Amino acid sequence: MLPAQFTKLIAELEHLTDSQTRYVEKLLKGTDSVSQLITELEERMVENPECPHCHSSLINRHGKVNKMQRYR
Numbered sequence: 001m002l003p004a005q006f007t008k009l010i011a012e013l014e015h016l017t018d019s020q021t022r023y024v025e026k027l028l029k030g031t032d033s034v035s036q037l038i039t040e041l042e043e044r045m046v047e048n049p050e051c052p053h054c055h056s057s058l059i060n061r062h063g064k065v066n067k068m069q070r071y072r
Helices: 003-015 018-029 033-047
Strands: 061-065 068-071
Touching: none
Parallel strands: none
Antiparallel strands: 061 068
């Protein structure tokens, strides 16, 4: 996004309704159920890394797809 477009977007935020403002806040905070699920899974991998399929603790990182870590 160009700086001029960003400035215009920020100026337009003042004209949002209350429900629109809450929706934008929700998107920025990432509080939807998918974001919560991803966050929880990432925390579990840090605390107790194991394969979700076979439950083995012997896992190796195997690249990333769509900004998500893959394991094998």
